Amino acid sequence: MSSFKIKSFEEYEQAYQKSVEAPEEFWGEIASTFRWQKKWDKVLEWNFTDPDVKWFVGGKTNITENCLDRHLEKNANTLAYIWEPNNPNDATVKYTYRELHEKVCRFANVLKKHGAKKGDRICIYMPMIPELAIAVLACARIGAVHSVVFGGFSAHSIADRIQDAQCSMVITADGGVRGNKEIPLKSVMDDALELCPSVKKVIVLTKTKTPVYMLRNRDFWWDEELQTVGADCPAEPMDAEDILFILYTSGSTGKPKGVLHTVGGYMVFAQYTFENVFQYEQPEIFFCTADIGWITGHSYIVYGPLLSGATSVLFEGIPTFPDAGRFWDIVQKHRVTTLYTAPTAIRSLMAAGLKYVNGKDLSSLKKLGSVGEPINEEAWHWYHDNIGKGNCPIVDTWWQTETGGILISAIAGITPLKPGFASLPLPGIQPCLVDEKGDVIEGNGVSGNLCIKFPWPGIIRTTYGDHERCRTTYFSTYKNMYFTGDGCMRDEDGYYRITGRVDDVINVSGHRIGTAEVENAINMHTGVVESAVVGFPHDIKGQGIYAYVITEKAPSDENLMRQDILMTVSRIIGPIAKPDKIQFVSGLPKTRSGKIMRRILRKVAEGDIANLGDTSTLLDPTVVDAIKAGAIKSS
Numbered sequence: 001m002s003s004f005k006i007k008s009f010e011e012y013e014q015a016y017q018k019s020v021e022a023p024e025e026f027w028g029e030i031a032s033t034f035r036w037q038k039k040w041d042k043v044l045e046w047n048f049t050d051p052d053v054k055w056f057v058g059g060k061t062n063i064t065e066n067c068l069d070r071h072l073e074k075n076a077n078t079l080a081y082i083w084e085p086n087n088p089n090d091a092t093v094k095y096t097y098r099e100l101h102e103k104v105c106r107f108a109n110v111l112k113k114h115g116a117k118k119g120d121r122i123c124i125y126m127p128m129i130p131e132l133a134i135a136v137l138a139c140a141r142i143g144a145v146h147s148v149v150f151g152g153f154s155a156h157s158i159a160d161r162i163q164d165a166q167c168s169m170v171i172t173a174d175g176g177v178r179g180n181k182e183i184p185l186k187s188v189m190d191d192a193l194e195l196c197p198s199v200k201k202v203i204v205l206t207k208t209k210t211p212v213y214m215l216r217n218r219d220f221w222w223d224e225e226l227q228t229v230g231a232d233c234p235a236e237p238m239d240a241e242d243i244l245f246i247l248y249t250s251g252s253t254g255k256p257k258g259v260l261h262t263v264g265g266y267m268v269f270a271q272y273t274f275e276n277v278f279q280y281e282q283p284e285i286f287f288c289t290a291d292i293g294w295i296t297g298h299s300y301i302v303y304g305p306l307l308s309g310a311t312s313v314l315f316e317g318i319p320t321f322p323d324a325g326r327f328w329d330i331v332q333k334h335r336v337t338t339l340y341t342a343p344t345a346i347r348s349l350m351a352a353g354l355k356y357v358n359g360k361d362l363s364s365l366k367k368l369g370s371v372g373e374p375i376n377e378e379a380w381h382w383y384h385d386n387i388g389k390g391n392c393p394i395v396d397t398w399w400q401t402e403t404g405g406i407l408i409s410a411i412a413g414i415t416p417l418k419p420g421f422a423s424l425p426l427p428g429i430q431p432c433l434v435d436e437k438g439d440v441i442e443g444n445g446v447s448g449n450l451c452i453k454f455p456w457p458g459i460i461r462t463t464y465g466d467h468e469r470c471r472t473t474y475f476s477t478y479k480n481m482y483f484t485g486d487g488c489m490r491d492e493d494g495y496y497r498i499t500g501r502v503d504d505v506i507n508v509s510g511h512r513i514g515t516a517e518v519e520n521a522i523n524m525h526t527g528v529v530e531s532a533v534v535g536f537p538h539d540i541k542g543q544g545i546y547a548y549v550i551t552e553k554a555p556s557d558e559n560l561m562r563q564d565i566l567m568t569v570s571r572i573i574g575p576i577a578k579p580d581k582i583q584f585v586s587g588l589p590k591t592r593s594g595k596i597m598r599r600i601l602r603k604v605a606e607g608d609i610a611n612l613g614d615t616s617t618l619l620d621p622t623v624v625d626a627i628k629a630g631a632i633k634s635s
């Protein structure tokens with residue numbers, strides 16, 4: 001285990017201070033514990049104006065050598081993954097580091113055989129099975145850039161992502177299962193590929209034995225291809241600033257953007273944050289319930305744990321199948337020590353009741369984690385009392401796709417906790433709160449927009465193919481600062497509490513959804529003239545999606561029209577973006593310059609119609625009365 005593990009609050013304070021006073025020395029020492037093919041010439045070069053951030057400049061490494069090869073000498077027989085299938089009656093599959101290494105190298109050779117090389121983009125669309133991690137690592141092994149697309153996205157969304165990155169290859173499976181649902185992955189991918197001429201090869205894993213279409217010379221079976229290659233695959237030497245992956249995420253405008261991370265900095269940051277926040281020690285069993293299709297899975301199922309030589313549970317299914325006790329069954333079965341999940345899952349399991357928890361042996365648990373959205377106090381206490389039995393610290397980890405790893409979080413067992421607070425910044429992270437004018441708000445007991453004023457190794461480098469978009473989205477709102485898009489308060493003790501997005505991004509069950517994206521999808525529906533989408537508080541999901549829709553003529557059957565719109569959104573984005581409520585309106589509250597006053601729509605969606613504030617600047621204030629009258633109440 002590494003030498004940078006913080007072991008006391010004093011050590012945290014010392015590390016923090018050093019990281020601010022001498023950041024290059026601080027991160028240089030941590031990076032020295034990794035395997036490099038060539039050491040870096042300079043730890044950091046940066047400016048937030050262009051922006052241009054480079055870590056470990058001139059260094060060469062391959063992240064898979066650090067995830068796999070470096071553990072082979074002493075820990076080859078340690079388990080890397082314990083795979084828990086969707087159906088609890090199916091067999092668990094376990095992979096040691098040696099086995100994982102071999103599987104990654106072989107599959108990397110399959111990719112090479114089909115022409116993949118350093119810098120090529122490869123789209124991965126797979127279920128939560130070990131082969132997904134193997135595919136990700138095989139790309140990294142040969143220096144290809146992976147772009148993992150979550151299994152719940154539609155053909156249309158996949159096509160957008162493949163086209164944006166100009167992927168030349170796709171890795172998928174015939175199908176996947178989650179709970180009772182089967183997803184015909186290859187068939188969805190085939191629809192996407194109609195729009196993606198850049199894709200020359202598709203590797204298909206047999207998983208569900210769903211019949212699939214296999215196009216000669218384009219589509220190849222994973223298992224058959226493996227028979228044709230050897231197990232030896234030297235790791236491609238990668239520059240620290242070569243691209244490791246692209247991961248698409250939603251913003252307040254336009255289509256999802258490809259957040260780009262590079263090899264060296266991401267690697268150092270993923271391991272540093274994993275080991276410190278979770279205080280991981282072998283032989284602990286770490287269970288992150290996220291999907292590898294999201295950043296949490298990238299950093300804390302694949303890279304962070306493997307870099308640390310940890311043993312992780314990889315779970316194919318969902319928390320409520322076959323019943324709402326599934327997480328607790330998994331904890332009991334695999335003696336999980338650390339459970340890292342999302343508030344939305346906690347709230348839904350809390351709603352299911354303690355009968356699913358009672359009688360389960362959760363005594364192996366030592367640490368709990370939360371990620372993706374603010375955790376309300378009720379859920380925090382339920383998690384703490386009933387799952388952690390009052391003696392497991394909860395780390396509420398705040399971070400983003402763009403940050404690569406955790407930025408603000410307690411360190412398990414070390415930082416004193418406060419429910420609802422992400423607590424303190426990790427070493428290397430310099431947060432600040434900024435007011436509307438862009439002035440930094442000093443002192444404690446204050447609120448503002450959360451920015452970070454100094455780079456950390458895992459920071460986003462660019463948005464793929466559109467650097468200007470990266471600059472305007474994150475680095476131009478406030479000079480010389482990275483703007484997170486989150487609102488935040490810092491209490492009297494300097495503890496940070498994230499209050500939610502301040503832009504037009506909705507956080508539904510911990511998934512980021514752009515209002516503009518949903519509006520564009522709704523507007524594609526025949527008969528729709530215009531729409532406006534806002535978030536509203538939702539008991540289980542955190543936020544729900546509320547859509548106001550203007551139609552050409554009043555729908556003859558409103559419910560059917562609602563169902564049709566939901567179908568359209570599902571086809572265009574995916575089921576996760578389906579609005580919870582659709583209100584048909586005859587007009588939207590617009591200013592004289594034509595801007596929709598979303599503040600009013602948010603208030604109505606929240607049910608707070610008594611306090612709509614000043615509506616006198618509206619072009620037609622009477623639309624507000626009509627909207628209020630037709631508001632869909634919470635059930």
Ligand code: PRX
Binds near residue numbers: 249372400401499510
């Ligand atoms: O609003 C914040 C919320 O999730 C956003 C980032 O979403 P995404 O890039 O999908 O990454 C999610 C997993 C890291 C943030 O801007 N968020 C994330 N973690 C927390 C959070 N809000 C409050 N508390 C958290 N712990």
